[in-house]
Amino acid sequence: MTSNEALEALRDIVGSSQVLPAADAASYLKDWRGEFEPAALAVVRPADTDEVARVIEACAEAGLAVVAQSGNTGLVGGSAAGDAQREVIVSLERLDRVREVDVDNATMTVEAGCILADAQQAAADAGLYFPLTLASKARCRIGGNLATNAGGLNVVRYGNTRDLVLGLEVVLADGRVWHNLSGLRKDNSGFDLNDLFVGSEGALGIVTAAVFKLYDPIVQQVVALFGLDDPADAVVLQRRLIAASGHNLTGCELMSRQSVELACAHIEGCDKPFAREYDWYLLAELGSSAEGDWLPAIMDSVVARAKYENRLRDVRIATDAASAIRLWHLRESLPPAQVAEGASIKHDISLPVSKLPTFLSRALPAIKQALPGVRPCPFGHVGDGNLHFNLSKPAGGDDSAFMAESEHAHQVVHDIVVDMGGSFAAEHGIGRLKVEALARYKQPVELDMMRAIKTALDPDNRLNPGVIVPKL
Amino acid sequence: MTSNEALEALRDIVGSSQVLPAADAASYLKDWRGEFEPAALAVVRPADTDEVARVIEACAEAGLAVVAQSGNTGLVGGSAAGDAQREVIVSLERLDRVREVDVDNATMTVEAGCILADAQQAAADAGLYFPLTLASKARCRIGGNLATNAGGLNVVRYGNTRDLVLGLEVVLADGRVWHNLSGLRKDNSGFDLNDLFVGSEGALGIVTAAVFKLYDPIVQQVVALFGLDDPADAVVLQRRLIAASGHNLTGCELMSRQSVELACAHIEGCDKPFAREYDWYLLAELGSSAEGDWLPAIMDSVVARAKYENRLRDVRIATDAASAIRLWHLRESLPPAQVAEGASIKHDISLPVSKLPTFLSRALPAIKQALPGVRPCPFGHVGDGNLHFNLSKPAGGDDSAFMAESEHAHQVVHDIVVDMGGSFAAEHGIGRLKVEALARYKQPVELDMMRAIKTALDPDNRLNPGVIVPKL
Numbered sequence: 034m035t036s037n038e039a040l041e042a043l044r045d046i047v048g049s050s051q052v053l054p055a056a057d058a059a060s061y062l063k064d065w066r067g068e069f070e071p072a073a074l075a076v077v078r079p080a081d082t083d084e085v086a087r088v089i090e091a092c093a094e095a096g097l098a099v100v101a102q103s104g105n106t107g108l109v110g111g112s113a114a115g116d117a118q119r120e121v122i123v124s125l126e127r128l129d130r131v132r133e134v135d136v137d138n139a140t141m142t143v144e145a146g147c148i149l150a151d152a153q154q155a156a157a158d159a160g161l162y163f164p165l166t167l168a169s170k171a172r173c174r175i176g177g178n179l180a181t182n183a184g185g186l187n188v189v190r191y192g193n194t195r196d197l198v199l200g201l202e203v204v205l206a207d208g209r210v211w212h213n214l215s216g217l218r219k220d221n222s223g224f225d226l227n228d229l230f231v232g233s234e235g236a237l238g239i240v241t242a243a244v245f246k247l248y249d250p251i252v253q254q255v256v257a258l259f260g261l262d263d264p265a266d267a268v269v270l271q272r273r274l275i276a277a278s279g280h281n282l283t284g285c286e287l288m289s290r291q292s293v294e295l296a297c298a299h300i301e302g303c304d305k306p307f308a309r310e311y312d313w314y315l316l317a318e319l320g321s322s323a324e325g326d327w328l329p330a331i332m333d334s335v336v337a338r339a340k341y342e343n344r345l346r347d348v349r350i351a352t353d354a355a356s357a358i359r360l361w362h363l364r365e366s367l368p369p370a371q372v373a374e375g376a377s378i379k380h381d382i383s384l385p386v387s388k389l390p391t392f393l394s395r396a397l398p399a400i401k402q403a404l405p406g407v408r409p410c411p412f413g414h415v416g417d418g419n420l421h422f423n424l425s426k427p428a429g430g431d432d433s434a435f436m437a438e439s440e441h442a443h444q445v446v447h448d449i450v451v452d453m454g455g456s457f458a459a460e461h462g463i464g465r466l467k468v469e470a471l472a473r474y475k476q477p478v479e480l481d482m483m484r485a486i487k488t489a490l491d492p493d494n495r496l497n498p499g500v501i502v503p504k505l
Numbered sequence: 506m507t508s509n510e511a512l513e514a515l516r517d518i519v520g521s522s523q524v525l526p527a528a529d530a531a532s533y534l535k536d537w538r539g540e541f542e543p544a545a546l547a548v549v550r551p552a553d554t555d556e557v558a559r560v561i562e563a564c565a566e567a568g569l570a571v572v573a574q575s576g577n578t579g580l581v582g583g584s585a586a587g588d589a590q591r592e593v594i595v596s597l598e599r600l601d602r603v604r605e606v607d608v609d610n611a612t613m614t615v616e617a618g619c620i621l622a623d624a625q626q627a628a629a630d631a632g633l634y635f636p637l638t639l640a641s642k643a644r645c646r647i648g649g650n651l652a653t654n655a656g657g658l659n660v661v662r663y664g665n666t667r668d669l670v671l672g673l674e675v676v677l678a679d680g681r682v683w684h685n686l687s688g689l690r691k692d693n694s695g696f697d698l699n700d701l702f703v704g705s706e707g708a709l710g711i712v713t714a715a716v717f718k719l720y721d722p723i724v725q726q727v728v729a730l731f732g733l734d735d736p737a738d739a740v741v742l743q744r745r746l747i748a749a750s751g752h753n754l755t756g757c758e759l760m761s762r763q764s765v766e767l768a769c770a771h772i773e774g775c776d777k778p779f780a781r782e783y784d785w786y787l788l789a790e791l792g793s794s795a796e797g798d799w800l801p802a803i804m805d806s807v808v809a810r811a812k813y814e815n816r817l818r819d820v821r822i823a824t825d826a827a828s829a830i831r832l833w834h835l836r837e838s839l840p841p842a843q844v845a846e847g848a849s850i851k852h853d854i855s856l857p858v859s860k861l862p863t864f865l866s867r868a869l870p871a872i873k874q875a876l877p878g879v880r881p882c883p884f885g886h887v888g889d890g891n892l893h894f895n896l897s898k899p900a901g902g903d904d905s906a907f908m909a910e911s912e913h914a915h916q917v918v919h920d921i922v923v924d925m926g927g928s929f930a931a932e933h934g935i936g937r938l939k940v941e942a943l944a945r946y947k948q949p950v951e952l953d954m955m956r957a958i959k960t961a962l963d964p965d966n967r968l969n970p971g972v973i974v975p976k977l
Contacts, residue, residue: 137740137859138890139747182693193691195700196668209950215926216857219665219891221654221704222930222943223973224955228667228700232693249748268609275611276721279795281751323751324806327797334796385688387609418610419691454687458694471694478681482962483696489957501695 036074036118039095043077043121046087051078051127061122064113065106068466073100073114076122082202082210082241088123089239090208097121098495101235103145103176106169108381109464111181111234111500120498125176128241131155139247140199140216145176145240152245161247162322164191168365179240182232184460189271189416190283190320193460195231197245203230203238206491216244229486234462235497237490249322251283255329256318256357257336260311260347264415265390267315270339271416272386274317277331284318284361285416287389292367292410295425299373300366302359307347315415316364318357367412371423376432377410378442380422382450383459389418396449400424403445404438419459422446447474463501472503508546508590511567515549515593518559523550523599533594536585537578540938545572545586548594554674554682554713560595561711562680569593570967573707575617575648578641580853581936583653583706583972592970597648600713603627611719612671612688617648617712624717633719634794636663640837651712654704656932661743661888662755662792665932667703669717675702675710678963688716701958706934707969709962721794723755727801728790728829729808732783732819736887737862739787742811743888744858746789749803756790756833757888759861764839764882767897771845772838774831779819787887788836790829839884843895848904849882850914852894854922855931861890868921872896875917876910891931894918919946935973944975 034042044052055062058076074097079085092099096119102112103125114120128144131152135141136159143152149170156163167173167185177183179201183194191197200213213227230238261267267287274282290312296303306314319328329352339345351357371377384392397409406427413420424442426435447457451474458467472480480503487494487502506514516524527534530548546569551557564571568591574584575597586592600616603624607613608631615624621642628635639645639657649655651673655666663669672685685699702710733739739759746754762784768775778786791800801824811817823829843849856864869881878899885892896914898907919929923946930939944952952975959966959974 135857135859137744138857139744140857182697184691184693188691195697205950205954211950211954212948213951215928217855217926217928217931218858218889219656219660219855219886219931220928221656221932221934222928222939223935223947223951224709224958225654225667225700225704226951226954228697232697237696248752272609272611276794277796279751279753279793280720281795321751322748323753323799323803324749325799325803327795327799331795383689383691385607385610385612386690387607414691417690454689456687456689456692456694459689459691460693462693463695467694475695476684478677478683479685479695479698482677482683482698485961486696486958489961490954 034095039097040075042091042095043088046091047077047079047084055117061102061105061124063105064110066108069110069113071113071115072117073120073122074118076124078124078127080127082128082204085123085239085241086204086208086210089204092121093207093495098498099123100497101125101176101239103174104172106173107177107181107464108461109466111462111464112177113465115465115499123239125241132242134159135216136161138216140244141247142214142242142244143175144242145174145179147175149173149175149178156247157250162250163245164248165194165197168368175243176240179231179243180234181462184414184417184419186284188414189285190281191248195228198227198231198243199246200244201227201230201240202242203240205238206496214242214244234464234501236487236501237496251320251322252324253326253328254318254320254357255332256351256360257332258306258349258360259315259345260307261313261315261345262311264313264393266344267313267415268386268389269344270315270317270335273335274319277335278319278328281319281321281328282317282416283320284316286316286364286413287415288314288316288364288367288412289410291408292412293363295370295374295410296363296366299370303363303366306349306363311346316360371410371425374425376426376435378424378436378439380443380446381459381461382422382446382455382457383417383419384450384453384455386415386418388453389415389420392449392453392455396422396446399445399449400442404442406430443470465500468499468501468503506567511569512547514563514567515560518563519549519551519556527589533574533577533596535577536582538580541582541585543585543587544589545592545594546590548596550596550599552599554600554676557595557711557713558676558680558682561676564593565680565967570970571595572969573597573648573711575646576644578645579649579653579936580933581938583934583936584649585937587937587971595711597713604714606631607688608633610688612716613719614686614714614716615647616714617646617651619647621645621647621650628719629722634722635717636720637666637669640840647715648712651703651715652706653934656886656889656891658756660886661757662753663720667700670699670703670715671718672716673699673702673712674714675712677710678968686714686716706936706973708959708973709968723792723794724796725798725800726790726792726829727804728823728832729804730778730821730832731787731817732779733785733787733817734783736785736865738816739785739887740858740861741816742787742789742807745807746791749807750791750800753791753793753800754789754888755792756788758788758836758885759887759892760786760788760836760839760884761882763880764884765835767842767846767882768835768838771842775835775838778821778835783818788832843882843897846897848898848907850896850908850911852915852918853931853933854894854918854927854929855889855891856922856925856927858887858890860925861887861892864921864925864927868894868918871917871921872914876914878902915942937972940971940973940975
């Protein structure tokens with residue numbers, strides 16, 4: 034079948050206005066971080082699950098591979114198509130409905146093209162709460178959240194995307210549809226396929242909808258910012274805050290001095306939080322959907338003990354919404370501040386929470402030795418053991434000269450992470466960006482299992498080829 | 506290789522005293538519910554993961570299949586070996602250590618042969634809390650909990666076994682070992698294989714150890730028993746209790762009038778909870794690890810509103826431990842009371858919580874029509890949508906005549922469950938008992954995926970053949 038015949042077959046399914054030639058599809062052929070220059074034969078925009086299935090079937094017949102895409106805001110090139118002749122991007126944008134909110138079951142059925150913020154709003158409109166939230170929530174879409182098992186700011190309390198999923202609807206490589214949207218909280222009838230598809234980056238099937246667990250809106254909250262000398266104190270504080278609050282630590286973000294300095298330098302509304310600077314800052318939020326006002330007292334009690342033990346240098350506590358937003362603004366300004374400062378080499382690593390201090394004590398000197406003048410800006414979700422160990426270029430340094438050190442930097446950092454049993458891809462995934470690192474760092478036995486499962490579910494390698502599964 | 510040569514090879518690995526011929530292995534060849542008469546060539550008791558791996562390899566060479574077994578208390582014949590010539594039971598009892606408790610990471614690494622109650626105690630000894638709990642906790646072992654994705658009494662708050670797992674150590678079909686015990690709370694480096702092995706009933710690999718999330722001990726609690734006319738009120742109450750308490754509903758058990766009557770008739774210490782009887786009872790427990798005493802007020806508030814709306818007939822609230830234990834004793838007495846009453850046909854079903862009332866309004870008349878005189882004793886975990894829809898024989902009826910109706914009863918009940926989008930295997934699993942039902946009720950596309958994954962990871966069908974995956 035020629036390319037033109039294949040495109041004609043796709044037009045027959047979705048209508049000719051929904052098949053965009055690559056030349057008219059710039060927004061689908063962009064890579065969020067600019068690491069890749071995506072290429073595809075066309076972008077196809079099916080209207081519903083049935084059209085997705087027929088598109089997949091038609092692509093299989095035409096010998097075309099399929100790259101599923103929803104918001105295209107991923108950070109590892111997972112939706113960056115890579116072949117202008119043999120790959121088609123299937124955009125799920127038009128599958129954007131919230132199909133159902135079941136209040137008594139506390140669940141919501143959402144299509145893959147729904148924008149995350151819209152899904153949050155649908156839950157709120159029903160008096161419930163969808164806790165998944167990311168910086169890109171106004172732009173990212175549920176399909177990508179599922180494909181990457183997105184993390185974000187609330188994981189310490191509510192888990193990753195996977196932990197919120199009760200069921201999926203998936204179009205398989207042969208175009209058949211698996212329907213599993215019943216919304217069961219217990220089901221041991223067979224292997225757990227839901228969790229296999231979540232986080233599989235479109236390489237095992239195309240998720241078209243999901244049932245999510247919902248929670249209840251937060252009605253009491255307290256936010257505190259701590260100035261610390263030692264990240265080990267952050268580990269102790271997160272553990273105590275979880276215990277004392279009854280697992281109501283809803284945010285727990287560690288910020289290094291350098292990362293906060295850049296935010297204060299570049300981002301409006303960011304002021305130095307204390308009269309003097311500290312090496313580390315910890316932002317902690319307690320929140321509960323239970324009526325009451327006991328969380329501030331719990332925060333005070335944890336703070337008092339930590340002061341007594343000399344574990345914290347300074348603290349600011351926000352009990353009203355406006356002050357809480359100001360503290361969070363500092364945290365949310367760290368990534369844009371790093372962009373504003375110029376070249377930045379990024380790492381998305383995780384370790385057991387208990388090992389973060391040791392990791393920092395190994396990785397910081399190692400990276401300073403490897404990249405003289407580098408300014409490490411580690412920050413992130415300490416309650417999940419997940420740090421964005423980002424490195425800003427030397428002050429006034431050249432962007433491209435610094436970025437040329439990326440591979441070197443990755444190896445220094447990831448070698449330490451893997452040596453300590455950690456992950457070099459904690460929440461952003463593998464995509465095309467880290468597929469070689471995966472081949473390097475994973476145990477052969479795990480690589481073999483991944484390949485065996487990929488072959489079992491996508492024997493012709495038609496779903497997002499080159500992503501997540503290293504080539505043999 | 507002859508059987509004798511194979512046994513000799515196994516003795517070389519584990520020592521001759523740890524290879525038991527079937528004749529000396531009665532306790533490993535029992536089926537907890539008496540549905541099967543297990544048979545195996547021998548029982549092998551390896552000392553550690555390395556010995557497990559070598560045993561699997563030796564069995565593969567000898568052409569023997571392997572049935573992993575830990576506590577052997579499962580309810581669906583998942584560890585009931587089925588071939589006296591070609592199957593070997595690998596008992597994991599000797600892998601019974603708690604390898605580590607990491608307090609700052611709030612995790613625990615436990616071997617598959619550890620008794621559940623011992624794992625709970627290890628967490629408690631470290632000041633933490635392992636929430637998985639089952640009636641069989643003094644006898645069941647972690648390996649079986651993982652193999653069946655065990656549920657139990659705390660799922661409404663803490664999830665199933667799968668939700669507590671952060672990583673696994675697994676011996677694969679070819680004897681290689683996958684090491685994934687780092688205890689990461691975030692790791693998107695590849696497919697999610699942990700959740701695939703959990704609940705796979707030993708058919709994809711043999712789990713030898715796991716890292717579990719830990720929580721904090723409960724320090725405030727209130728338990729209430731409600732008398733209700735309508736199970737729909739139980740659904741409303743569970744939703745309100747979750748919302749009002751900030752997701753601190755730790756137990757939520759629905760009990761039918763008949764089930765409570767049998768408990769009061771047969772089990773010591775069970776007294777009628779109210780002056781009159783009600784069609785339904787709901788046992789609800791709120792618990793939190795946060796210091797304080799606000800839960801009783803939250804319970805009072807939910808009760809006051811429900812009374813005002815005429816949603817409950819009667820209530821007993823226990824705020825001290827002794828009264829709470831008495832209320833729970835009633836719930837825990839339901840299964841032994843059904844045993845004492847004679848023949849009982851069992852169903853382990855789930856639906857969205859919101860659909861349970863409709864299910865009961867369909868299934869109760871249908872089963873009464875199908876089995877005249879039957880006494881339905883539904884009870885279970887209403888907060889998870891999971892009911893044990895058990896049926897006691899007609900009063901004074903013949904046990905074996907009633908049990909002869911089992912298949913008929915299963916079909917009536919499961920047809921309704923599946924028609925409503927529910928599961929006929931909610932928490933006990935498939936094992937050998939329900940593998941035909943799985944073949945009948947599952948979508949072909951899901952059966953195909955299960956078979957493809959089974960073949961990918963166990964190409965020679967050597968791991969627990971006949972369990973969970975229907976034959977082609």
